[in-house]
Amino acid sequence: MTWGLHDSVEIEKTGRPAVTVVTEAFQTAADARAAVLGLPEHPRVIVEHPLASRTPSEIEKVAVAAAARIAAGLSGQAASPASGSVQHVARTRPVPARAQRRQLAGDFAEANEALEALAWTDGLPVVPPTEALVEAMLRGATCAPDEVLGRMEPLRGTVTVEKVAANAVMAGCRPEYFPVVLASVRAVLQPDFHVGSTACTTGGAAPIVIVNGPIAGRLGISGGTACFGGNIKANATIGRALRLVMRNLGGAKPDGMEKSTQAWPGKIACCFAENEARSPWEPLHVERGHPAGASTVTVVAVRGIYSLTEGRQTSGEGVLETLVASMRYVGSPIYHQMHINALPVIVALCPEHAEEIARAGFDRRAVRTYIHEHARMPVRVLRDRAYYAPDAWKGLVDESDPEALVPIVASPDRIILVVAGGDGRHSAWMPAWGVCRGATEVIR
């Protein structure tokens, strides 16, 4: 929906009329998107929802009922302004360099009620972003408060350092966490992250922030026991700050653009560090060419965390066999979209599993290659399931052969391998959603 309205407004800008057909479940989101693109009166023709589950004859009926309205939207009735006055270039009034100040009356609880009423929270209590706290947060980084980092899709709010600081205060961050929050926001603003789609997709994707380098130890960002959630202030608040920025500046809220069918709790917060101290290999950022002394964030929008247990096999290879068996998963669109969209998958091995795999002679590259070669499913299983579409594997797999094996990602370098977690024998994998290629930023 997000990009349907985008395309239609682009068409209108060329001076040609366009109509967007929208199912009724997406009407509110379409209204918001059309308005932010500067063309609230762009004609939308609303049809019944859902379409995907209808029979061919039902679809035909829906189309017959809509055809006259679509034709009317393209021709005749709408006003045609004189060509000289037509403004076809989107413009946004410059936003003030510094954020607006507002007065909130009352104590902490009352201020929270007011912030909730303004729809600026995620439903949990926040620290009210007072001027003093925001100033303190800003001192945690070296950039100017009015520096613009970009526009946050889908509703295209201008992301200033000061706005990020206000959200970091609300999330409960300490000022020293602020450089990690800023790097995470910069990563999400990279084109490869596709935040406009990943923030509001029905698929319910949420960003996972992986921190590498010495900053994790300095700030107490955990890669050990319970690192994916719970009890760790840095992990919880950094992840939450990113989500609040996406929500408050990108506008992906449940009564508007946010259209996750179910979502998952990563939409509140999900941030962890690689457990570099207990990894038998070099860390992720070093493998990717950064100096060991640098610190990075890697952010990927994923559908969820798929856990696996291997408590009996201890040979290393046995662990890998269980891992790839769990990745041969029907219902995750990654198999259908990884090739055309160059999607990655995160594999987070617990220290005990990683140690055994390393002892069996695997380095990082060998692990990634093994996963790529073994996490595969035959065409006959994937065809006509999930988001299957013809030609999804063109040039990679011979789709005419039902036994041809489709890999979970297009190449071994699309596997983001990290060691994470504490004692125990539980690892996890996390498939990127839809169009999110993931993005890495150096923490400055």
Next chain:
Amino acid sequence: MTVTIVNPAAEDVTERLTPAPRIASLRGARVALIDNSKHNADRFLDTLATLLVRDHGVAKIERYRKVSASVPTPTETLQRLLEASDAAVHGVAD
């Protein structure tokens, strides 16, 4: 007690564009149909194409199917489509 807070949300105000003029009549017009690639969008547009030609006199239909509903139509593709079209329909967004 009153506290002064820093607005954490977007303050952008988009200036409104003027819609493109509608065409006087679809009779003889060329219409582009952009398929967002979701299941059944193609069937919907198949029927729509038939009706636009049969009932509204549309002369020519151009079709394009996106690789994913979650991406914009590539600029060059959009340009090529529009060079051959007088109006466009994007469907079906769900």
